[in-house]
Amino acid sequence: MEWEFTLSYLSYSKTRSRERASGRILGVRTLRYASLLLLSLVAATSSVALSSSASAAETPTKLYGILTDKDGAALSGIRISVAGPAGFTAEVKTGADGAWEVPIATKGTFAVTINEDDLPEGQALTDPTKVTIKANVFMLGVDLRMLFPIGPGVEQASLLVRSAQLTVDGIILGLIIGLAALGLNLIFGTTGLTNFAHGEILTFAGLLTYYLSAIVNLPVLLAAPLAVVLSAFIAGYLQDKYLWKPLRRRGTGLIAMLVVSIGFAIFLRYFFLFIFGGDTRQLPQYAGQAGLELGPVNITPKSILTTIFGIIFIILATLWLLRTRMGKASRAVADNPALASASGIDVQKVILAVWVLGAALAGYAGVIVTINQGVSFLMGQDMLLLIFAAVTLGGLGTANGALVGSLIIGLFVQLSTLFIPTELKYVGALIVLILILVVRPQGILGRKERIG
Amino acid sequence: MDFLFIIQQTLGATIGVNTIIFALAAIGLNMHFGYTGLLNFGQAGFLAIGAYSVAVPVISFGLPLWVAFLIGVGNSILFALLLGVPTLRLRADYLAIVTIAAAEIVRQIARSATFNEWLGGSDGITGKFGKDFFDLNPFKEGLETPILRFNANDLWVVITGWALVAIIIFVMWLMVNSPWGRLMRAIREDEDAVRSLGKNVYLYKMQSLIIGGVIGSIGGFVYALSRQSVQPDNYGTALTFFAYTVLILGGAARVFSPIVGAMIFWFLIVFIEQVLRQAVTNNLIPDWLIGVNQVGQIRFMLMGIGLMLLMIFRPQGIFGDKKELALDAKA
Numbered sequence: 027m028e029w030e031f032t033l034s035y036l037s038y039s040k041t042r043s044r045e046r047a048s049g050r051i052l053g054v055r056t057l058r059y060a061s062l063l064l065l066s067l068v069a070a071t072s073s074v075a076l077s078s079s080a081s082a083a084e085t086p087t088k089l090y091g092i093l094t095d096k097d098g099a100a101l102s103g104i105r106i107s108v109a110g111p112a113g114f115t116a117e118v119k120t121g122a123d124g125a126w127e128v129p130i131a132t133k134g135t136f137a138v139t140i141n142e143d144d145l146p147e148g149q150a151l152t153d154p155t156k157v158t159i160k161a162n163v164f165m166l167g168v169d170l171r172m173l174f175p176i177g178p179g180v181e182q183a184s185l186l187v188r189s190a191q192l193t194v195d196g197i198i199l200g201l202i203i204g205l206a207a208l209g210l211n212l213i214f215g216t217t218g219l220t221n222f223a224h225g226e227i228l229t230f231a232g233l234l235t236y237y238l239s240a241i242v243n244l245p246v247l248l249a250a251p252l253a254v255v256l257s258a259f260i261a262g263y264l265q266d267k268y269l270w271k272p273l274r275r276r277g278t279g280l281i282a283m284l285v286v287s288i289g290f291a292i293f294l295r296y297f298f299l300f301i302f303g304g305d306t307r308q309l310p311q312y313a314g315q316a317g318l319e320l321g322p323v324n325i326t327p328k329s330i331l332t333t334i335f336g337i338i339f340i341i342l343a344t345l346w347l348l349r350t351r352m353g354k355a356s357r358a359v360a361d362n363p364a365l366a367s368a369s370g371i372d373v374q375k376v377i378l379a380v381w382v383l384g385a386a387l388a389g390y391a392g393v394i395v396t397i398n399q400g401v402s403f404l405m406g407q408d409m410l411l412l413i414f415a416a417v418t419l420g421g422l423g424t425a426n427g428a429l430v431g432s433l434i435i436g437l438f439v440q441l442s443t444l445f446i447p448t449e450l451k452y453v454g455a456l457i458v459l460i461l462i463l464v465v466r467p468q469g470i471l472g473r474k475e476r477i478g
Numbered sequence: 479m480d481f482l483f484i485i486q487q488t489l490g491a492t493i494g495v496n497t498i499i500f501a502l503a504a505i506g507l508n509m510h511f512g513y514t515g516l517l518n519f520g521q522a523g524f525l526a527i528g529a530y531s532v533a534v535p536v537i538s539f540g541l542p543l544w545v546a547f548l549i550g551v552g553n554s555i556l557f558a559l560l561l562g563v564p565t566l567r568l569r570a571d572y573l574a575i576v577t578i579a580a581a582e583i584v585r586q587i588a589r590s591a592t593f594n595e596w597l598g599g600s601d602g603i604t605g606k607f608g609k610d611f612f613d614l615n616p617f618k619e620g621l622e623t624p625i626l627r628f629n630a631n632d633l634w635v636v637i638t639g640w641a642l643v644a645i646i647i648f649v650m651w652l653m654v655n656s657p658w659g660r661l662m663r664a665i666r667e668d669e670d671a672v673r674s675l676g677k678n679v680y681l682y683k684m685q686s687l688i689i690g691g692v693i694g695s696i697g698g699f700v701y702a703l704s705r706q707s708v709q710p711d712n713y714g715t716a717l718t719f720f721a722y723t724v725l726i727l728g729g730a731a732r733v734f735s736p737i738v739g740a741m742i743f744w745f746l747i748v749f750i751e752q753v754l755r756q757a758v759t760n761n762l763i764p765d766w767l768i769g770v771n772q773v774g775q776i777r778f779m780l781m782g783i784g785l786m787l788l789m790i791f792r793p794q795g796i797f798g799d800k801k802e803l804a805l806d807a808k809a
Contacts, residue, residue, distance in 0.1 A: 220571045220574065220575075273790065276790070278789075278790065278793075279793075281517065281570070282789050282790075282793050283789075284517075284571070284574070285722065285726065285785065285789045286785075286786050286789045286790060288719050288722070288785065289723075289781075289782045289783065289784070289785030289786035289788075289789065290782065290786055291782070292716075292719060292778060292779075292781060292782030292785065293778075293779050293781075293782025293783050293786070294782070295778075295782075296775045296776075296778035296779045296782065297775075297779055299775050300772055300775040300776065300779065411578065411579060411582055414575045414578070414579070415575070415579060418572065418575050418576075422571070422572075447590065447591070447592050449586070449590050449591060449592070450586065450587070450590055450592060452582070452586060453582075453583050453586050453587060453590075456579040456580070456582060456583050457583065459576070459579055460564055460565075460576055460579065460580065461564075463564050463565065463568070463572065463576060464563070464564040467564075467567070467568050467572070
């Protein structure tokens with residue numbers, strides 16, 4: 027059915043972006059080893075291809091391979107055993123060039139096992155579960171090359187080094203979530219709206235950045251702030267003025283508004299898909315920037331820069347909340363709208379200001395993701411649950427709670443990959459959310475009267 | 479334009495399998511949201527648990543189908559308890575966030591490579607796990623009329639499915655018109671008042687969550703059986719949102735509204751889709767405006783706008799009573 031096709035198509039692109047994301051989280055470090063490995067394999071393949079074509083005529087069939095370490099140096103004296111049908115067994119050692127071969131005379135499935143103990147110190151199979159690999163011989167006369175990819179192994183990077191990298195990744199993710207969560211929480215605090223369309227602001231700003239830099243050809247340094255300003259105006263000012271303010275005036279209930287925001291989110295998501303398509307695109311500028319080695323941590327300059335601006339942005343927003351008249355008024359409205367209104371505060375104006383600020387913050391979160399990871403129409407949706415988790419964790423309606431919650435979620439998502447498979451890292455974060463709600467339902471910094 | 483084809487497709491969808499699945503999902507939500515005021519955004523999780531509970535025991539463990547049904551009901555009760563214990567004491571929007579998170583947890587675990595061996599990873603499970611059910615099919619041939627077509631298996635699914643819906647609706651009707659049902663509505667209107675009468679609100683909310691969840695998982699049974707396959711990504715948050723659309727379209731807190739809502743929903747979806755598709759292929763709409771592959775996206779955009787307008791201008795739905803549920807309960 028078309029219905030299923032559409033949904034599974036969406037999830038397909040979602041998977042791809044998830045996989046991309048997990049690759050990045052593992053870090054450039056692993057990537058570099060992987061590419062070294064690949065190079066050594068390519069070298070091995072080309073040399074073997076020549077020798078096999080020459081010898082194919084003499085022997086009926088053989089299993090063969092060349093063992094090299096991560097730098098392409100040959101590994102000699104490694105025992106390789108082959109077990110096959112009808113009790114066939116053979117054991118050989120790799121030669122000085124790392125090559126080995128076992129002639130076979132029957133069809134069937136052969137198990138090829140490498141003796142791991144023979145590998146020199148610091149060298150291991152990149153996939154420790156592949157000590158034994160299977161060779162299916164369907165046709166005699168066709169040689170089969172067996173691969174044992176060898177590298178420093180995942181275990182080589184110490185737990186400490188990996189934790190350091192993941193901590194930095196976690197702080198950056200926490201910052202992105204925090205920027206979006208702060209706005210969501212301010213809007214929730216002043217209007218009571220649980221806005222399911224908040225993630226779409228991230229996508230909107232991301233798409234704007236992409237169009238401004240790829241189509242209009244503005245430099246990213248100009249496109250990014252412009253996208254933030256435009257999202258503050260369109261997704262903040264205009265959205266509140268022409269959608270939510272009239273609804274508040276009609277006296278639409280909070281749950282009804284929540285459902286309206288779901289409808290709006292669905293509309294926007296498919297609108298973005300309609301105009302942008304389903305793939306993830308990188309900005310033309312700074313796409314493949316090389317990372318800097320800072321101690322054990324590998325980080326790209328663009329990531330550092332966007333993070334610093336993010337922190338500045340959050341500090342400014344907090345100062346606005348604490349020091350300015352408008353900020354104080356917004357906290358008064360969050361506390362008690364009726365009383366605030368009676369004391370002469372223009373509640374609608376405050377709400378409008380909160381929307382503009384919230385949309386700018388969320389827009390910048392979208393810009394960070396776009397610059398560092400590329401933009402897709404699902405970007406906001408992917409972040410929305412984490413944003414909600416952070417807000418709930420910190421305490422609905424409390425500004426600093428949202429930041430604390432975001433940092434915890436960001437760090438937890440990344441650091442949990444030390445112990446659980448990367449693909450399940452969001453699951454871990456969501457489970458923590460539920461567990462914390464059992465112990466402390468008002469959230470970490472929330473006030474008790476909000477929950478019942 | 480092939481109008482006969484459009485009518486055929488639209489009619490088939492209006493009383494077809496998808497309508498049954500969404501009606502069941504929305505009946506469950508009606509119990510949660512319509513009668514008890516629980517904002518459950520994890521209905522997709524219940525459907526997923528139902529669907530996987532049918533497929534996994536039969537395919538991976540070789541159990542008979544009727545045992546799988548029992549396992550499915552058991553699992554959905556368990557899931558409801560897991561959801562309810564931490565959240566039912568909290569305010570409505572907390573329940574919304576936790577349930578949406580829980581449903582995502584279910585989907586991501588189901589599609590993960592870690593549990594590939596039992597749950598099939600992101601490809602899900604495809605196989606003849608519904609054999610016991612289709613062996614009972616008395617129809618040797620499908621239905622062939624100019625305006626309505628089903629093949630033999632679909633006909634069997636549709637007929638048993640609607641019978642199931644009828645039974646569940648009847649039980650719902652008995653329940654909500656009993657003293658128990660009035661208590662549920664009282665909880666929706668004013669929890670504290672009910673508490674002051676000495677009732678254990680927490681316990682009653684839990685009952686509502688379990689009953690609605692089990693009905694949702696039965697929708698999952700139908701979803702899995704009708705396709706003979708389970709795909710984890712069909713059970714994303716979109717499924718929950720569309721189930722809400724169905725419920726609100728018909729009118730929450732009305733026993734029959736999920737059925738009417740589901741019929742209208744699928745009628746509109748397939749009708750718009752077919753008309754647009756025909757218009758695009760016959761060049762009535764220029765290619766640069768809408769491509770053939772973009773018809774589905776237009777449909778979802780209209781659906782989003784429809785949900786917004788419905789909520790703004792007629793929150794009680796088509797058959798709902800504004801006095802019964804105006805949907806502006808304090809969050």
